[in-house]
Amino acid sequence: MxxxxxxxxxxxxxxxxxxxxxxxxxxxxxxxxxxxxxxxxxxxxxxxxxxxxxxxxxxxxxxxEFYGSWDELIGHVDKAPAEVTALGRSGVYSTVGAVRGGLVQPAGPQGLDRVKGIPHGPAAQVGRVESVKIVGRRSKAVNPAFVYLPPQYFQKQFHRQRFPVMVAISGYPGGIMNLAQYLQVPQTADRLLRAGKIQPTVIVMVRPTIAPPRDTECVDVPGGPRAETFFTKDLPEALKRSYRVGHDPSAWGALGYSSGGTCALQLTLRHPGVYTSAAALSADYRIGDDLTTGSLFGSGPGAAQRQREHDLIWRLEHLPVPRVSVLAASSRSGEKDYGDTVKFLHAVRPPMTSAQIILPRGSHHFTTWQREIAPAMRWMSGQLTFPQDTVSSRHHRPITQAANRPHP
The missing domain is CATH 1.10.287 (Helix Hairpins)
Structure with missing residues (x-):
C-alpha cells in the first residue's frame, strides 16, 4: 500500500x-x-x-506530497545517479524518454492515475504524460516529476526536432499532483495546443523543495540542500539527456504559483543562461527565513549579502539587468503581493521585458491561478524558440521507442 x-x-x-x-x-x-x-x-x-x-x-x-514513498519517509532515498538497465513493460505511467546516465528514471503513477482529464490514447494523437523521478548528479537530490510530451513529439515529421521546455513549479507545501490535478497544467497545455494557441512544448512539473518537508525556496543552502543547483544544472542536464529538448536557453522557461512563482523568477533573473523567461502567479519577490525554511543563507559576514541577492527588486535596482522576459500575475484586491508586484514591474528596465496579469480581485488559491495559467502559458509559449535545432541523423529515431529496450 x-x-x-x-x-x-x-x-x-x-x-x-x-x-x-x-x-x-x-x-x-x-x-x-x-x-x-x-x-x-x-x-x-x-x-x-x-x-x-x-x-x-x-x-x-x-x-x-511531503513524502512520496515509505523509503523517503524513513530516510532510505537514493543519494546518487543510478543506471537503469531495463524498463520492463511500457505503459502510460512507466515509460520514460531515455535512460542514458540514469538521470531520469521511470516511476509509479505518483498519483497521476487519479488525475482527471489527462490525455489517453495514441501518443502521436494526444501526447503523453510520464511519471518519473529526476536524479540530481550534483545536488544528490531525487525529485518526483510529471513530464508532458505533446503529440508532435511522437510524429514522424518532428522526429528530428528539439522542443522548447516549460518547467512548472508548484507552491509550498504542495507537490506535482497540485500542478496536474488542481492547476491542470497538462490538460491546459493539451487544450491550448489543439486550439493552436501554443507551440508544441515539453512541460516538466516539479515541486520547489528538494528536501521535504523543508521549504528550500530554490536556494543553495550553505552546508545544506542545493536546490538552486538542482534547478539550474541537474534538471536541465537530466532533461537534455533524456528527451529531445532545446539546448539553448532561449528554449527554456519557468513558471509557477506562490513559492513556485518565486522560484521561477529567482531562477530566471539569477541564471539567464539557463532560463530566459519566467511566469509567476502570486509570487513573493524576496526570500527570508521562517519556521519552514530554517536558515537559508547561513551565518557570518556573507549571509546578509546572500539574502540581499535573492531580493529581486533590489537586484533590478543595483545589479545589471539580464536579457530575459517575465510575467507577473496578481490581484488588486485579495492578494498581499500586489504592492510588491507593482514595484517589481516598475523596476524592470531594458534589456529585460515584462508583462502582467492583474485581476480586479482574487485570492491565494487555485480558483485564481486557474484563471491565470492559460494566458501565462500562451505568453510563455511566445517567448520560447521552436524549432530550435535538429537531432543528428543517427539519433533521429524518437527516443521514447528506445526507452522500451534494455540499456546496456
Missing part, C-alpha cells in the same frame, strides 16, 4: 472512526476506580488520538 495511495488514506480514516466508536462503547466499563481502569482510559484515549493524528497526517501527505 503506497504512502500516497487513497487506499492508505481511507484505511487510516476507517481505523480512526473504529477507535472513536470503540472508545464510546467501552468507556462505561472503564469508568471505575482503580489503577487498571485508569490505565485503560489512558490507553483508549492514546490509541484514539494516535489513529486520528495518523489519519490526518496521511491525508495531508497524500494531498501535499
Amino acid at each position: 503506497g504512502l500516497t495511495s487513497r487506499s492508505l488514506e481511507y484505511a487510516t480514516v476507517l481505523a480512526a472512526l473504529v477507535c472513536v466508536g470503540l472508545t464510546v462503547w467501552v468507556w462505561p466499563r472503564l469508568a471505575r476506580r482503580g489503577p487498571m481502569a485508569v490505565l485503560g482510559r489512558l490507553g483508549v484515549i492514546g490509541a484514539t488520538q494516535l489513529t486520528i493524528l495518523t489519519a490526518f497526517a496521511v491525508a495531508v501527505n497524500t494531498n501535499f
